[in-house]
Amino acid sequence: MSKLSNIWVFSDIASRLPEMIAAGAALGEKVSAFIIGTESEITAAYTLGATNVYYLGEKDSQKITEDYSHTIAQVIAANSENSLVLLAPTKRGKALASKLGVQLQAGVVNDVTEINVENGVHAKHMAYGGLAIAEEKINSQIAIMTLSSGLYEALPVDPSSTGEAVNVTFVEPTTSITCVERRAKQGESVDLGKAKRVIGVGSGIGSQENLQVANELAALMGAELGCSRPIAETEKWMERERYIGVSGVMLKPEVYLALGISGQIQHMVGALGSQTILAVNKDKNAPIFQYADYGIVGDINKVMPALISALKA
Amino acid sequence: MKIITCYKLVPEEQDISIAANGSLDTNKASLKINPFDLCAVEAGVQLKSLLGDSNITAMSIGGKALENPKSRKDILSRGPDDLTVVVDEKFEHLLPHQTARVLMAAAQKSGFDLIICGDGSGDLYAQQVGLQLGELLGIANINAVSKIIAAEQDKITVERSLDDEVEVLEISLPAVISVSADINEPTIPSMKTILAAAKKPVTSLGATDLELTEFPALVELTSVIAPKQKARQNFIIDGDDEQQLTEFAEHLRKALN
Numbered sequence: 363m364s365k366l367s368n369i370w371v372f373s374d375i376a377s378r379l380p381e382m383i384a385a386g387a388a389l390g391e392k393v394s395a396f397i398i399g400t401e402s403e404i405t406a407a408y409t410l411g412a413t414n415v416y417y418l419g420e421k422d423s424q425k426i427t428e429d430y431s432h433t434i435a436q437v438i439a440a441n442s443e444n445s446l447v448l449l450a451p452t453k454r455g456k457a458l459a460s461k462l463g464v465q466l467q468a469g470v471v472n473d474v475t476e477i478n479v480e481n482g483v484h485a486k487h488m489a490y491g492g493l494a495i496a497e498e499k500i501n502s503q504i505a506i507m508t509l510s511s512g513l514y515e516a517l518p519v520d521p522s523s524t525g526e527a528v529n530v531t532f533v534e535p536t537t538s539i540t541c542v543e544r545r546a547k548q549g550e551s552v553d554l555g556k557a558k559r560v561i562g563v564g565s566g567i568g569s570q571e572n573l574q575v576a577n578e579l580a581a582l583m584g585a586e587l588g589c590s591r592p593i594a595e596t597e598k599w600m601e602r603e604r605y606i607g608v609s610g611v612m613l614k615p616e617v618y619l620a621l622g623i624s625g626q627i628q629h630m631v632g633a634l635g636s637q638t639i640l641a642v643n644k645d646k647n648a649p650i651f652q653y654a655d656y657g658i659v660g661d662i663n664k665v666m667p668a669l670i671s672a673l674k675a
Numbered sequence: 676m677k678i679i680t681c682y683k684l685v686p687e688e689q690d691i692s693i694a695a696n697g698s699l700d701t702n703k704a705s706l707k708i709n710p711f712d713l714c715a716v717e718a719g720v721q722l723k724s725l726l727g728d729s730n731i732t733a734m735s736i737g738g739k740a741l742e743n744p745k746s747r748k749d750i751l752s753r754g755p756d757d758l759t760v761v762v763d764e765k766f767e768h769l770l771p772h773q774t775a776r777v778l779m780a781a782a783q784k785s786g787f788d789l790i791i792c793g794d795g796s797g798d799l800y801a802q803q804v805g806l807q808l809g810e811l812l813g814i815a816n817i818n819a820v821s822k823i824i825a826a827e828q829d830k831i832t833v834e835r836s837l838d839d840e841v842e843v844l845e846i847s848l849p850a851v852i853s854v855s856a857d858i859n860e861p862t863i864p865s866m867k868t869i870l871a872a873a874k875k876p877v878t879s880l881g882a883t884d885l886e887l888t889e890f891p892a893l894v895e896l897t898s899v900i901a902p903k904q905k906a907r908q909n910f911i912i913d914g915d916d917e918q919q920l921t922e923f924a925e926h927l928r929k930a931l932n
Binding site: 375426428452453454456457459460461463464465467468469470471472473484487488489490491493494495496497498499500501502536537538539540541542543544545546547559583584608609616617619627628631634638639640642646651652653654655656657658659660661664665668669672673 | 686688689691692693699710770771772775797798799800801802803806807810811813814815816817818819832835836837838839840841842843844845846847850891892893894895896897898899900901902904905907908909910911912913914915919920921923924925926927928930931
């Protein structure tokens, strides 16, 4: 497999760095990491597999991460080989990606789910709310991507791997954005995208009382409760954050149980990442059964209680 | 304040179907204003009511669809004072770095203090245009804006909702901000605003009206295709008598283990 000569990596969230360095090692001969933070983070980057570390200094509460775009661009531009810049798939990562894209005349692709560096640099990402995968070819000498999480496994930590970081002088941004306050996010909302087990509820559930029964089943399964678009937007029985499918949540659970969901593709794209799909629907011809591993054509009012008593037994 | 709000027409994703070969069929999908951009327009309208004495220009770049009077009325019924569209066949399927370059030329021609974009669009969801536009213009630009707190003639104060924290930012103008979908709940146009929309001025430009340089082909779209599906067991129990219910429960139990 051919490799690029150098992969640059930067993550604004430390927990994402290991898999990004791993991606760099898989795609490039060298991995160069940018670090903002402490000495120990430099050490950590080397033990995680970085070939070089470029140190941008300690965290500065007056600056926003995007203020470093010119600093990062200058380092990359000074090393003029064919390279790929990998950033975390965060809001900051995406802002940096576009800024670097203009500053370095480089092609940008966000939320990349697959990278191929044979015969040029190609990247895939989700489009049309998950209905499709778009593939793009990056023609510029430098390619910039924000990398979806979970694609590469972190390399084993090698404590003997060390190095000297290159200190990089900060380049003042030409425009002014001042951070006047920073605060933790209020009330962590539910993240169905990370749940291992999910029940999806559709219009076939029939009533809000039945939603309570689905809740009881979810508790027994250790599952989060999600829903189809009509339940969130038409009935407004559940919050928008729980709506699965196009422009909603994309699931990746081990088990997905669909209750009274017909199985339109707009919903299914959010559920197809599930390892096992089980479906309950009264309509034998509901499209959901085409996507199911196990299905039952039956009355939700009989099936839910039966599942509850079976799981209690 | 002179505000530009940018929007894109995208196919209604609820009406897209997938052909047997995996390609998307958008024939039955009518074009609608990208939902993120409705939030951008609404943010502009709210900002104007905060500031008074402002003008909002809605702006879009694209193909012939932008000439449709219904779609023009649709955007204008959301509150902008006037509309500028740049229409050319070759603008039909632009990639973000190209859209940003055309918007730059159009925005420079019309003049502005603040440009508001949506964080992304429902089709390719590239999430780049606002940021690249700001960067090309050499002015302040940021994404993920979740609230506009205050505005003066030369700066705005916004909240930015990030994955791990909220930043409060003072942004000096001129600037480009991209707003997230949670910034507001766009107002549904009333009969009155729909009627008023028909009387608002529209400027229609072509590629030759702008000072455009050649686009670099930094990126090209090579395919758009439905993802391959995992093979499923398709073991369907047809009926819900006691034995069938027990059998299904057993499959659920196995899946959970």
